[in-house]
Amino acid sequence: MTPRQARRVRMAMGAVAMVAMAVVLVVRLGNGSSLLSVGLYGAAFVLSGAVIEMSRRGRTRLGMAVLVTGFVGVLAADWWLRGI
Structure with a gap:
């Protein structure tokens, strides 16, 4: 895969992570409005946008590391x- 193709795939x-x-x-x-949900998933949107940029x-490698680490954290x- 060429670097350009790798960038496009990532x-x-x-973008798919952002839609998800x-x-x-x-x-x-x-299911019920929650500031916690908005905050956590808002952080996930920011992570997705950072990865795209x-x-x-x-x-690309740094972006994927940020995406995976960030989503696992979120x-x-x-x-x-929610368990508390």
């Missing part, structure tokens, strides 16, 4: 805070 993955987080946020808000600038925080 930008697409960031939007769907999850809408479902969560449908990093990929555009050629920092989902772990969601699970932990």
Whole structure:
């Protein structure tokens, strides 16, 4: 895969992650409005946007590391805070 193709694939993955987080946020808000949901999934949107921008600038590996680490962190925080 050429570097240009890798950037495009990672930008697409960031966009798909952003859409997935939007769907999850809408479902969560449908079950009841929560500032926690808006905050956590808002952070996920920011992460997705950062990954898209990093990929555009050629920092694809760093962007994927940020995406994976960030989403694991957001989902772990969601699970932990809802358990309390």
